[in-house]
Amino acid sequence: MMDSKLITFITLLEEKNYTNTAKKLYITQPAVTHHIKAIEKEYDITLFNNPKTFELTRSGQILLEYAKGSRLQDELLFNTLKKQSTFVLNIGFTPLAVKVSNKRVLENINDEKLIYNFYCYAYNDLTKMLSSGELDFAIIDNSFDSTIYQSQLLFPERIILVASPNGQYKSVNKLTRDQLSVATIILPDQVGGLYNSVKATMKIKNIKIKDIQVLTSNNLDLTLTLINRNDGVAFVYENSVTDLIEKGELKRLELANFAPTQNFYLIYNKFLSFDENISKFIDLLKESGI
Helix, strand or coil: CCCHHHHHHHHHHHHCCHHHHHHHHCCCHHHHHHHHHHHHHHHCCCCEEECCCCEECHHHHHHHHHHHHHHHHHHHHHHHHHHHHCEEEEEEECHHHHHHHHHHCHHHCCCCCEEEEEEECCHHHHHHHHHHCCCCEEEECCCCCCCCEEEEEEEEEEEEEEECCCCCCCCCCEECHHHHHCCCEEECCCCCHHHHHHHHHHHHCCCCCCHHHEEECCCHHHHHHHHHHHCCEEEEEHHHHHHHHHCCCCEEEEECCCCCEEEEEEEEECCCCCCHHHHHHHHHHHHCCC
8 A cells, every 4th residue: 555655745746735735635734744754754865946836856756756656556456456346247037037137136236346247048048058157147937947056036026918008908907808818819938937827827717718819929029019910918027018008108908816926036057166256146136125
């Protein structure tokens, strides 16, 4: 760490005023004078040709260059140590989990030391990347093999029904089973947790849907296009479309006694060496109340 007397010396030459130097360094004016005299005594030199104009002697110029170099080294050391305290995480998401995870998890974690790299892949590709160590962990809305992956439950996400605000459901707020039985329905493929939760709830409620009614989409933008093009309805995660509902670009529909949810999980490979950064992130999740 840089000698405080040298810091006083540099500051005095920048301010060219003992009082201002004292204020800037939060010390007394006599302390500034003491630091300058202490330097001259320690090195057996005279710093100024003219103390009033702060004109330096040759020895003073040499010491100034040394002091500037010391300050630069201090700054480099500080920045290096600061970088070491940051941690970078490679996070994977399934397509339908991205927007929900960002709103429910990442936006609630404020830590300048944490740097994210985001990757969005189909579930099977995510698990391959977790197995190879290319990803630190993934946030998913699917079931997973608990013999391979360590996990933490993040939150349950509600699944809702939406439609175009300009189509046949414009004046409809509650959808009946009869209306659902003839509607064009947009769902993700059968690998996803959203699909499985909807189908399981339908089975419990004895709601039957024909396969010819169902269009498949694992992409939210495509789902919105299909809703408008086919004047259909879609089951989506609530937090993925709240902004669109508020803007009037989507209409939310209620279906009596139908409120499925899907759990979101943080998973990582339990057979790879446990990364300290993963532990830090899990602690941040807990601190954020997630």
